[in-house]
Amino acid sequence: MPSRLPPLNSLRAFEATARRGSVSAAARELGVTHGAVSHQIRALEETLGSSLFERGSRRMRLSAQGALLLPAVTQAFGDIAAATARLQRPEASGTLTIMCVAGLLSFWLLPRLHGFTDAYPGITLNLSAGNDPARVGDPEVDLVILYGRGSVDGCWSRLWSPLRLFPVVSPSLIASRPLRSVRDLRHHTLLHGDRGDEWSTWLTAADAADLPRGRQHFLGDARLSTEAAVHGQGVAVGDTITAARLIADGDLVVPFDLSVAANDSFFVACRSEMRSAPIVKAFVDWLFATLDDGALPEPRLSPRSSTRRPASPSPDP
Numbered sequence: 356m357p358s359r360l361p362p363l364n365s366l367r368a369f370e371a372t373a374r375r376g377s378v379s380a381a382a383r384e385l386g387v388t389h390g391a392v393s394h395q396i397r398a399l400e401e402t403l404g405s406s407l408f409e410r411g412s413r414r415m416r417l418s419a420q421g422a423l424l425l426p427a428v429t430q431a432f433g434d435i436a437a438a439t440a441r442l443q444r445p446e447a448s449g450t451l452t453i454m455c456v457a458g459l460l461s462f463w464l465l466p467r468l469h470g471f472t473d474a475y476p477g478i479t480l481n482l483s484a485g486n487d488p489a490r491v492g493d494p495e496v497d498l499v500i501l502y503g504r505g506s507v508d509g510c511w512s513r514l515w516s517p518l519r520l521f522p523v524v525s526p527s528l529i530a531s532r533p534l535r536s537v538r539d540l541r542h543h544t545l546l547h548g549d550r551g552d553e554w555s556t557w558l559t560a561a562d563a564a565d566l567p568r569g570r571q572h573f574l575g576d577a578r579l580s581t582e583a584a585v586h587g588q589g590v591a592v593g594d595t596i597t598a599a600r601l602i603a604d605g606d607l608v609v610p611f612d613l614s615v616a617a618n619d620s621f622f623v624a625c626r627s628e629m630r631s632a633p634i635v636k637a638f639v640d641w642l643f644a645t646l647d648d649g650a651l652p653e654p655r656l657s658p659r660s661s662t663r664r665p666a667s668p669s670p671d672p
Contacts, residue, residue, distance in 0.1 A: 361402050368395035369407060370428045373421065376414045447637040448477030455500040457484035458548070458577035458597040459621060464500075466600060471641045478634060486576070491624045498625045498635055500642075502577075505622040512624035513639075516596055516646055518617040520553055523584055523593035523607040534590070534610040537563045544570040544589030548577035553592040553617070560615040581607075596621065 371381035372392060382392045400407055407421035417425060455464060460482065472480070490496050491507045501507075505514050524534065524543075532543060537558070545554055545568060558564050572589060574580045577597060584591035585606050593607065594617060601607045623642065629635050 361399055362395075365395040365399035365402070366428050368392045369399055369421075370425065370432060372396060372408070372415055373417055373425050378415065447475055447633040449634055450479045450481055451634050451638060452481040452495065452497045453500065453638070454483050454485045454487070454490050454496050456486045456502045456621065458581060459500060459502070460484050461578050462581065462597040462600060467645055470645060471638065474641065475637055478637065484578075488624075492626060494626075497629055497632070498623065498638060500621060500623050502621055503619050505620055507624045509627070510624050511627050511630045512622050515621045515623050515642065517620045518594040518596060519614040520557055520592050520594050520617050521609055521614040522557065522590050522611060523581070523598050523602065524590045524610055525585055525587045526605065526608055528587040528589075529608060529610060537561050537566065537611065540590065541567050541569050544572060546580040546583050546589040546591040547571060547573045548575070548580035548591065556618065557592060557613070557615050561611070561613055
């Protein structure tokens with residue numbers, strides 16, 4: 356049989372007095388009288404057969420025996436408080452259906468997903484790729500992560516991350532066909548993950564809006580254009596989220612030292628009634644915490660680029 360523990364109220368009075376440095380402060384914290392705290396401390400000392408405080412000064416100082424007892428009492432109260440909080444928190448379990456932008460899903464979310472599934476083993480994820488704001492109101496979808504202007508009428512939404520855009524290319528392609536200046540882009544295939552707006556934004560910032568364009572492929576979304584760039588099919592527009600790991604791993608390189616702010620951003624959205632659902636809150640909190648946990652890798656310039664800043668194209672001969 357385990358030894359009989361001292362009374363809980365006496366331990367509370369001892370811990371509060373030791374932490375606050377006076378009986379009066381402990382009494383105010385516990386909502387009892389000065390005499391009640393003094394009585395509980397004396398009762399604990401009698402139970403233990405030891406003096407827990409050195410008396411005689413204005414501030415209550417722990418004796419050697421009190422200093423030995425305090426860490427165990429503090430940890431025990433902390434463990435009880437943590438367990439109580441877990442019991443009172445609604446359990447996050449069940450199936451969570453998420454629609455996410457294809458590029459973000461493939462290149463950012465999936466490589467990190469174990470962090471969420473390990474923390475919430477009771478949640479089953481149903482993931483699909485898409486970027487349709489109309490799906491926010493779909494009762495079959497719990498949460499969406501979109502790329503766009505950041506608001507959906509009648510629904511809760513929150514900016515997740517702005518983006519910066521820059522060209523990306525495979526090391527093998529740039530080795531066989533260098534990109535020493537913006538003018539060299541006309542000898543490369545431009546890969547589009549949209550209607551061409553992102554390339555136009557970057558070329559305008561590079562003072563190359565009128566650059567003659569060679570072959571161009573339109574692939575429907577950033578995941579496909581980025582994958583095509585990895586396979587050496589041309590030069591795509593990457594961003595600081597979805598291309599970051601591919602750049603860090605050396606699958607893509609950045610030929611020019613110029614990035615521009617994207618016109619759109621990543622944001623999360625859901626039906627207003629779903630925002631307070633524990634299962635949705637758990638994922639949204641994890642999504643923001645994971646973004647904040649570490650800085651995104653800085654784009655790494657290709658060592659074969661001879662200019663760090665894109666040179667303006669010269670007139671055609």
